[in-house]
Amino acid sequence: MDKKTNKLAVFTKGLIKENPVLVLLLGCCPTLAVTTSAVNGLGMGVSTLAVLVCANIVISLLRNIIPDKVRIPCYIVVIAAFVTIVQFALKAYLPALDKALGLFIPLIVVNCIILGRAEMFASKNGVFDSLLDGLGMGLGFTWALGLMGLIREFLGSGTAFGIDILAHLGWTPAGIFMLAPGGFFIFGILIAGVNFFSKDGAKKEFSCEGCLFADTCNPEAGDSCDGKEAKA
């Protein structure tokens, strides 16, 4: 029984408590860039989810074989291979989505969520746990991106999943929410909302858990981070 709840916790922690986007503040680039509509946000989320789960499984399988010194390049190669697969799958079956996400599909390689999970979880845990962890984190990423896409799409073009809403009410949507400033703004408001409703309401800073270079980047947060690489 105890073991079962453990497995469940591994899966659910990424959904809300340790949501990679809204709580850990990881993977900011795709979060801001592709969330111009709910569909794009969800598409990016699912692509990342696929890469994350596959990479977690393979890295967990290889965790005793990969030498510690060259582990980062090894992780990157594994991740890049799966990104390439996803890239071609999207090109073949969902060309419209591929066009909308564009450059950000190959850039999944440098998404710090994936490298972070490889370093912090998959390299230390069994295959099944890593699979659950990848699923949980990936789903957390997906719903956060979908939510942000929905908000920006609604405010920026007055639609939700492509269905006109504001036009029926006779309101003009504010196009700026589709552009760069709107992205930063909505993300800021969302995090503030999470802070408001979370019990401790703690002050959050960028990077940290999972980021390999958190020490260099943000020394104040360094204590809670795994900064091996930066110190070495």
Place this chain on the structure above:
Amino acid sequence: MTGILSIMLAVILTNNYVLAQFLGICPFLGVSKKLDSAVGMGAAVIFVMVLATAVTWPIQYLILDKLGIGYLQTIVFILIIASLVQLVEMTLKKYMPPLYKSLGVFLPLITTNCAVLGLTINNITDGYSYVESIFCSIGAGIGFLLALVLFAGMRERMESNTGIPKCFQGAPITLVAASILAMSFMMFSGVVDGIFG
């Protein structure tokens, strides 16, 4: 000549990698707390961007395309960038310790900086020539430096502000400030087209 100038102006101002294209957000938000570290990071990014472009462009056209293995682009480029950064770090450490002291700490960060990988891929998809690619990467680096330095100035003043509501302290207020900075950069859209037609 005007072609190169308009490419550079576009990536510095209208298509700024950070503020318009959302590339390299992590270092933009992470290293912009103090002005001097922002300058160091920006300089290191310019350096790596130019170097990475100088190496990846010929590899794409002379090796990957010739052999018909263009699909390996993502893997090959990220490995090149990672090893280049490592190489630069070691070289600086050995031969130019003072420079290493000021730039060295930022170099490992750049490996996973999506602005560098994004730039090298962009240069290929946009079909730039070798010279255009090099200037585009200089411009992108300058744009990155500009955004970082401006934002560091804003944040230094913001840190001393005590009137921020609790739930907005830290990350949220930083993002709202970034939004305002991005808005001011939107003003430039159309300027480059207006100059170069």
